[in-house]
Amino acid sequence: MLLALASAAIETMKPENIVIMKPAILVTGGAGYVGSHTVAALLEKPNTDVEVVVVDNLSNAYRSEGQKKPEAIKIIEEMTGKTIHFYDVDIRDANALREVFEKHDVACVIHFAALKAVGESVQKPLEYYQANITGTCTLFDVMRAFGVYKLVYSSSCTVYGEPESLPLGEGHPTGRGLASPYGKSKYFCEEIMKDICRSDRKWSVISLRYFNPVGAHRSGRIGEDPAGVPNNLMPFIAKVAVGRLKELQVFGADYPTIDGTGVRDYIHVEDLADGHVKAIKLFSQTGFNGFHAVNLGTGTGYSVLQMVKAFEEVSGKKIPYKIVGRREGDIAANYADVSLSHRMLGWRATRTLRDMCADTWRWQSNNPDGYKST
Ligand SMILES: NC(=O)c1ccc[n+]([C@@H]2O[C@H](COP(=O)([O-])OP(=O)(O)OC[C@H]3O[C@@H](n4cnc5c(N)ncnc54)[C@H](O)[C@@H]3O)[C@@H](O)[C@H]2O)c1
Structure with a gap:
């Protein structure tokens, strides 16, 4: 018996059985919208010799x-x-x-996996807290058990709540008057990450606060593929343009903005993805640790009607719309102060509003039913 065990052990030590593991980046939610574009950006970089490992439960992919x-x-x-x-x-x-x-030599984690529909989170708070908070804590616990302390987290400008001043800088208070369980889950996760970083200096966490991701990969082959009626403006416009929805509903035209409709800082998803690639580079800097929140936006806001006009120009399609009442919890305007992302990540958004519309349209017109069309 002992002999058999010994020979089995020697067998596993033969050179051909020794698996040299390359350092891996674990991407949770990597099959989703922002995650898939980030996976593409990681692998498209020249001379990348990194293994990308995606974990996703396919609840929205x-x-x-x-x-x-x-x-x-x-x-x-x-x-x-x-x-x-x-x-x-x-x-x-x-x-x-x-x-x-156990299977991969995980060097760092980019954590996208979450439920993200603001309205649905009001109906299903428990599901949102379980996925977004319990899931995140479970991930951190496993990371710690395997000695992995480097994390990029998908946060949101939602954590700022109603802006006290614009542009929104990272020093703006967070967590005040948050209307939805979704927004609260992002805020709570940031607080949890601050606490774990305070408790152990080994942790390095970069919480990227996205403004409004739109657009698609320039190839037109990957893009946003929401199930059912989209919650966000750009996929809604794209579905109207492609004839899958009759008209756009504009929630409120009486805000104190340029034309009365809500103003947001839209950012091309490929710029956003590049921001993640820049963020993980910080992990190789000696002495880099602790919790860091960084905005990812363009610094410019556009109204709903400006977006509609830009999309019509690029696609040549008319977007019929109807103005309806304000949506509960919506704010008049937000846009980012992007100076920290320039300083800290050496990153800035380079794609224009025209690129955002053209790439969305390429994706949507090539794939009118999203990935089901492929
Ligand atoms: N898209 C936006 O407008 C936006 C804005 C700010 C922040 N964010 C955040 O960015 C992240 C990615 O957003 P997205 O737009 O790509 O969303 P998405 O729904 O397209 O991607 C999320 C992915 O996570 C997976 N997932 C969900 N719950 C999971 C679980 N419990 N276990 C494993 N996988 C799970 C889904 O199947 C999906 O593929 C989310 O954390 C979201 O809150 C998104």
């Missing part, structure tokens, strides 16, 4: 029947010629997460 990998991941593999390790895993499942960490 499309996989064709009988396929192992979701459509977005398969397309990125085709575009880049690189393999992406994919695991159909829920981040609340600690055992399944541990198995992923």
Whole structure:
């Protein structure tokens, strides 16, 4: 018996059985909208020799029947010629997460996985807190168990609540008067991350506060693919343009803005993805640790009607719209102070409003039914 065990042990030590693991970046929610564009950006960089591991429970990502990998991941593999390790895993499942960490030499985590519909979160607060907070704590616990302390987190400008002043800088108070469980979940996660960073100097956390991600990959092959009626403006406009929805509803035209409609800081998803690539570079700086919140926006706000006009110009399609009442919890205007992202990440958004509309239109017109069309 002992002999058998010994020979089995020697067998596993033969050179051909020694697996040299490359450092991996674990991307939770990497099959979703922002996650898939970030995975593409990581793999498109020249001379990248990094392994990308995606964990996603496919609650908001499309996989064709009988396929192992979701459509977005398969397309990125085709575009880049690189393999992406994919695991159909829920981040609340600690055992399944541990198995992923055992298989790969995870160097850092980019954490996108979350539920994100503001309105739905009011109807289903428990589901949102479980996915966004319990899931996040489970992930941190497994990271710590495997000695992984570097994290980029998907936060949101929602954490600022109603702006006291504009542009919104990272020093603006957070957590005040937050209307939705979604917004609160992002704020609570930031507070949790601040606490873990205070408790142990090994943690390095960059919380990227996104403004309004729009657009699609320049190839027109990956993009935003919301299930049902979209919650956000740009996919709504795109679905109207492609004839899948009759008209756009504009929520409120009596705000104190340029034309009465809400103003937001829209940022191209490829710029956003590049911001993540820049962020993980900070982890290699000696002495970089602690909690850092950084805005990712352009610093310029556009109104709903300005967006409609820009999209009409680029697509040549008329976007019929109807003005309806304000939506509860919506604010008049927000846009980012982007000076910290320039200083700290050496990053700034380079794509224009025209690029945002043209890339959305390319994706939507090539794929009128999203990934189901591919
Ligand atoms: N898109 C936006 O407007 C926006 C703005 C600010 C912040 N964010 C944040 O950015 C992140 C990504 O957003 P997105 O627009 O790409 O959303 P998305 O829904 O397209 O992507 C999220 C992905 O996470 C997966 N997921 C959800 N719950 C999971 C769980 N429990 N376990 C494993 N996977 C799970 C989904 O299947 C999906 O593929 C989210 O954290 C979101 O809150 C998004």
